[in-house]
Amino acid sequence: AHSYTKYNTWSDIQNWMNSISSSNPNLISKQVIGNTYEGRPMTVLKLGKASSSAKPAIFMDCGIHAREWISPAFCQWFVKEALSTYGSDSQMTSLLNQMDVFVLPVFNIDGYAYTHTNNRMWRKTRSSRSGSSCVGADPNRNFDAGWCTLGASSNPCSDTFCGYSPESEIEVKNVADFIRRNKSVIKAYITMHSYSQLLLFPYSYKYGLAADHSELLKVAQGASAALQSLYGTRYTSGPGATTIYPAAGGSDDWAYDLGVKYSYTFELRDTGRYGFLLPESQIKPTCEETMLAFKYIAAYVQKNL
Numbered sequence: 001a002h003s004y005t006k007y008n009t010w011s012d013i014q015n016w017m018n019s020i021s022s023s024n025p026n027l028i029s030k031q032v033i034g035n036t037y038e039g040r041p042m043t044v045l046k047l048g049k050a051s052s053s054a055k056p057a058i059f060m061d062c063g064i065h066a067r068e069w070i071s072p073a074f075c076q077w078f079v080k081e082a083l084s085t086y087g088s089d090s091q092m093t094s095l096l097n098q099m100d101v102f103v104l105p106v107f108n109i110d111g112y113a114y115t116h117t118n119n120r121m122w123r124k125t126r127s128s129r130s131g132s133s134c135v136g137a138d139p140n141r142n143f144d145a146g147w148c149t150l151g152a153s154s155n156p157c158s159d160t161f162c163g164y165s166p167e168s169e170i171e172v173k174n175v176a177d178f179i180r181r182n183k184s185v186i187k188a189y190i191t192m193h194s195y196s197q198l199l200l201f202p203y204s205y206k207y208g209l210a211a212d213h214s215e216l217l218k219v220a221q222g223a224s225a226a227l228q229s230l231y232g233t234r235y236t237s238g239p240g241a242t243t244i245y246p247a248a249g250g251s252d253d254w255a256y257d258l259g260v261k262y263s264y265t266f267e268l269r270d271t272g273r274y275g276f277l278l279p280e281s282q283i284k285p286t287c288e289e290t291m292l293a294f295k296y297i298a299a300y301v302q303k304n305l
């Protein structure tokens with residue numbers, strides 16, 4: 001069964017999406033943006049109060065990498081918190097009145113399912129091609145941003161395989177198409193990974209600073225401070241290339257170059273004690289503190305529309 005303080009299976013997450021959206025028709029709608037390689041539906045939840053005119057929006061995805069289980073847990077937590085605090089928390093109320101938040105709870109569903117059934121440490125998609133016996137590409141190397149030039153591998157057996165071409169992975173194409181289609185309303189792109197406790201922003205495919213570097217850094221530092229205020233968890237903020245490592249083909253750089261200025265990658269808890277195998281007892285504190293960072297960024301974006 002579904003629980004916010006457990007790592008849910010894809011099937012539990014699907015049931016949860018159906019039930020939460022039918023219980024909250026005034027604040028959530030569901031749309032399938034395409035199917036995964038293995039045919040699972042990629043469902044985006046749109047949170048926000050209905051409006052007669054187009055609302056500016058934030059897009060957030062979780063679970064680009066299959067084994068980073070705390071990430072989908074955060075997307076689920078976020079949806080719950082948004083619904084349960086709308087009407088009582090003034091910031092959440094104002095956010096959902098003025099903006100929509102698109103949430104993709106699991107990006108790499110096939111990989112996520114595989115980590116539950118076959119290999120807990122799987123990272124990539126599950127696509128295959130004749131000519132190679134190795135399965136999958138790294139979805140966060142498959143976006144069209146300096147594709148496969150740096151920190152990515154052209155070997156299909158590598159965990160950072162960039163794929164056969166930009167957007168060769170259907171999951172990446174589905175998300176990129178959705179963001180391109182909604183480009184005029186999407187003001188921020190937030191993607192959840194683990195682990196390392198970092199708040200990253202462009203660029204990662206090159207060392208050069210983003211045109212908006214100082215603003216992106218200031219907002220990241222404010223968000224990290226908000227996160228730390230709850231339990232003292234420390235985050236480091238900075239451009240991907242120098243803060244974690246140079247790596248091309250990532251979703252954050254791609255969204256930024258498309259024109260989505262506020263583009264952030266979170267690397268959630270921890271710093272390596274448990275790594276990808278973060279205990280379920282840490283889901284609640286991790287999500288609670290991350291909510292504060294998300295809300296800090298959202299408030300800034302809303303103020304600067």
Ligand code: 0X9
Binds near residue numbers: 068
């Ligand atoms: O390597 C990645 O894709 C991310 N780290 S992870 O351990 N979750 O795999 C960092 C992504 C930073 N952004 C880009 N490289 N564009």
Ligand code: ZN
Binds near residue numbers: 001008009
């Ligand atoms: Zn279950």
Ligand code: ZN
Binds near residue numbers: 065068140193194
């Ligand atoms: Zn990741």
